[in-house]
Amino acid sequence: MAEVTKVEKKASAKASKKVADPMAASVDKATQQMIRRAQDLGIETCFDRNITIKPCNIGNQGTCCKNCGMGPCRLPLPKDYDEATDDRKGLCGATPNTIAARNFVRMIAGGAAAHSDHGRAVAEVFLSAARKETDAYQIKDTRKLLDVAPLLGVATTVEKDGEVLDRDLDEIAVEVGEKAFNEWGKAEGELEYLTRAPKPRYEIWKKQGVLPRNIDREIVEIMHRTHMGVDQDYKNLMKQGTRAALADGWGGSMLATDLQDIMFGTPFPRVSEANLGVLKEDHVNIVIHGHEPVLSEMVVAVAQKPEMVEYAKQKGAKGIQLSGICCTANEILERHGVPLCGTFLQQELSIITGAVDAMVVDVQCIFQNLANVAKCFHTKLITTHPIAKMEQDNVLHIEFDEHHAIEDAERIVKLAIDNFENRGTEVMIPPQKSPIVAGFGVESVEYHLGGSFRGTYYTLNDNIINGRIRGIAGVVGCNNARVKHNEGHIAVVKELIKNDVIVLTTGCNAIACAMEGLLTPESASVFCGPGLAEICETVGIPPVLHLGSCVDNSRILLAATEVVKAGGLGNDISDLPVAGSAPEWMSEKAISIGQYVVASGIYTVFGAVFPTAGAPVFQRYLFEEMEKIYGGMCDFEADPIKHAHKMIAHIDKKRKALGIDKARDRVMMDFSDRQALEA
Ligand code: CUV
Ligand code: SF4
Numbered sequence: 001m002a003e004v005t006k007v008e009k010k011a012s013a014k015a016s017k018k019v020a021d022p023m024a025a026s027v028d029k030a031t032q033q034m035i036r037r038a039q040d041l042g043i044e045t046c047f048d049r050n051i052t053i054k055p056c057n058i059g060n061q062g063t064c065c066k067n068c069g070m071g072p073c074r075l076p077l078p079k080d081y082d083e084a085t086d087d088r089k090g091l092c093g094a095t096p097n098t099i100a101a102r103n104f105v106r107m108i109a110g111g112a113a114a115h116s117d118h119g120r121a122v123a124e125v126f127l128s129a130a131r132k133e134t135d136a137y138q139i140k141d142t143r144k145l146l147d148v149a150p151l152l153g154v155a156t157t158v159e160k161d162g163e164v165l166d167r168d169l170d171e172i173a174v175e176v177g178e179k180a181f182n183e184w185g186k187a188e189g190e191l192e193y194l195t196r197a198p199k200p201r202y203e204i205w206k207k208q209g210v211l212p213r214n215i216d217r218e219i220v221e222i223m224h225r226t227h228m229g230v231d232q233d234y235k236n237l238m239k240q241g242t243r244a245a246l247a248d249g250w251g252g253s254m255l256a257t258d259l260q261d262i263m264f265g266t267p268f269p270r271v272s273e274a275n276l277g278v279l280k281e282d283h284v285n286i287v288i289h290g291h292e293p294v295l296s297e298m299v300v301a302v303a304q305k306p307e308m309v310e311y312a313k314q315k316g317a318k319g320i321q322l323s324g325i326c327c328t329a330n331e332i333l334e335r336h337g338v339p340l341c342g343t344f345l346q347q348e349l350s351i352i353t354g355a356v357d358a359m360v361v362d363v364q365c366i367f368q369n370l371a372n373v374a375k376c377f378h379t380k381l382i383t384t385h386p387i388a389k390m391e392q393d394n395v396l397h398i399e400f401d402e403h404h405a406i407e408d409a410e411r412i413v414k415l416a417i418d419n420f421e422n423r424g425t426e427v428m429i430p431p432q433k434s435p436i437v438a439g440f441g442v443e444s445v446e447y448h449l450g451g452s453f454r455g456t457y458y459t460l461n462d463n464i465i466n467g468r469i470r471g472i473a474g475v476v477g478c479n480n481a482r483v484k485h486n487e488g489h490i491a492v493v494k495e496l497i498k499n500d501v502i503v504l505t506t507g508c509n510a511i512a513c514a515m516e517g518l519l520t521p522e523s524a525s526v527f528c529g530p531g532l533a534e535i536c537e538t539v540g541i542p543p544v545l546h547l548g549s550c551v552d553n554s555r556i557l558l559a560a561t562e563v564v565k566a567g568g569l570g571n572d573i574s575d576l577p578v579a580g581s582a583p584e585w586m587s588e589k590a591i592s593i594g595q596y597v598v599a600s601g602i603y604t605v606f607g608a609v610f611p612t613a614g615a616p617v618f619q620r621y622l623f624e625e626m627e628k629i630y631g632g633m634c635d636f637e638a639d640p641i642k643h644a645h646k647m648i649a650h651i652d653k654k655r656k657a658l659g660i661d662k663a664r665d666r667v668m669m670d671f672s673d674r675q676a677l678e679a
Helices: 002-017 029-040 046-052 096-130 142-151 169-182 192-196 199-208 215-225 234-264 293-303 306-314 326-336 344-352 370-375 402-422 442-449 458-465 487-498 507-515 523-527 530-539 553-566 588-599 616-630 640-658 661-678
Strands: 157-160 163-166 270-274 284-289 320-325 340-342 358-361 380-383 395-397 434-438 471-475 501-505 544-546 578-582 603-606 634-636
Touching (some): 029 046, 046 344, 096 169, 096 215, 096 234, 096 293, 096 402, 096 588, 142 169, 142 234, 169 234, 192 234, 199 616, 234 553, 270 507, 293 358, 293 402, 306 320, 326 340, 326 434, 326 507, 326 544, 340 344, 340 507, 344 370, 380 402, 434 507, 434 544, 442 458, 442 530, 458 553, 471 553, 487 501, 501 507, 501 553, 501 640, 523 530, 553 578, 553 588, 588 603
Parallel strands (some): 320 340, 471 501, 471 578, 501 544
């Protein structure tokens, strides 16, 4: 009782100071504890700022235009909105549809640029590794190199005197690097990877005129077309939005994934842990945050060196504990089993533990407020990328370069070790951490769910056809401080697996699922419907498969393509009982992902907010008419249970169209018979 009063007192004190209610801010205990600790220490976090700064009600409807100096022109949806009489316009005459569409495709441009520029940076390092200009990076996975080469039009054999010989691997690698790099700016043709999609899908893109020519061009063209006074037809604007999004999903992101796999190894399932509890009080804690694994791979390699561990011991630590936040975390988890420290919204909180000796960041999703939080502790905050610096003067910038990658990583790790002794006495690491199995991919799904000798997705398809697995969902994307941390992520995924839908996850959804314990084979019997539980138990996999980072959403596209190829479920991705979801999205990257997934034929539901509410006609184009063109469309549903059921309804619609709806009824009937017998 006394405890309750204390908490209540604290809560009322906090209300007067306008800070977040930790219980309302997150479903996660470790997160709640750290929010409370931050407030006790008088350190502000994003959760408090969610209370003090409110989003602009016109901007979040998508109908504020500031594309020229005569604006901003603000066109909120009137209370008595009537489509027939709506005559809102900007100074130039731009309609709400034009403004919302311009803003939307600019979000796609931002997202596609972020993913693709990441891919380009990887391609650059790949090329110097292939040319042996760096000793830090090597071509590790030669099998994947040989798989990827023909997809980029690189020959893997040569003919000599009428004999077919294997080509030199180094030669292949250099040519793969050059060909890949060319995808960003080639003068003619179209992206090489587009033909990896099922043939009917490619034909739809061709007919629509949305085959990307090269990656950069489609992004630049968006900036041109959304400039004041250019493209003023929302349908035509979306055409370009789609083209750039495809250049992301089937271009920049897919290249990033492939080249990373070749250089750093194709992921396979491995055991690890997730949540703030992975930090260790008696270890040097280095948290890696951001997106490009080019740097983090080196930090992982260096932190494992015996001389570094020895150095840490000399400084009084028991060892070095690496962990990650956001997608960099997913990258080093899927390849090295490095634990996940937390989601996007836990970045400030990790420092609040007082146990982080260095946080190393590269690009994307990094809060500038990290610098202010780090200032309150001994934590060294280190930026590493020439394109991502911070203005605060307590931030160190150690520029990372592939030509002296090992030395850079050594400097960073040493700095963290040297900082260990500066720790305050006030360390508080929440105990929560969950065991996980992560690191699935197109290859390992085939291995686990493929036919024993066919080596394709045959068994997976078979179980979808016979109804044990109702369908497949890709649930991805960020956290959004405007909604309760992880609530939507976890509720959507649990509802799906309860209804026998197997979930493929990436990004911060994957981290949320990890924290909740959904990434273990054991969770199948607890959370799944009978059909999916049976499959997971037989094969020994979790019902939620962690496929990596956000650029690894390309793995979901390719997995869907493999399902089409294995047969029995239609001829195109849009025929499959498949749906997508981003329950707590916030980044422009999520909008780009959403659009390439939709254009690939997949129905995709967004949670949190959707940035087109001020332009109902344009929104209807995205939510309804898109399906007539691509067989996939966007939707919005904030309530996680309804959100999941919209996906399930779509999956059932596809099952019916394939004529496999009856099979599932039979499985469910068998199950209830069995249950009756057991009872
Ligand atoms: Ni790209 S999913 S916040 S880190 S983009 Fe960052 Fe992944 Fe969203 Fe999470
Ligand atoms: Fe206003 Fe048109 Fe300029 Fe946009 S482009 S700010 S709608 S005048």
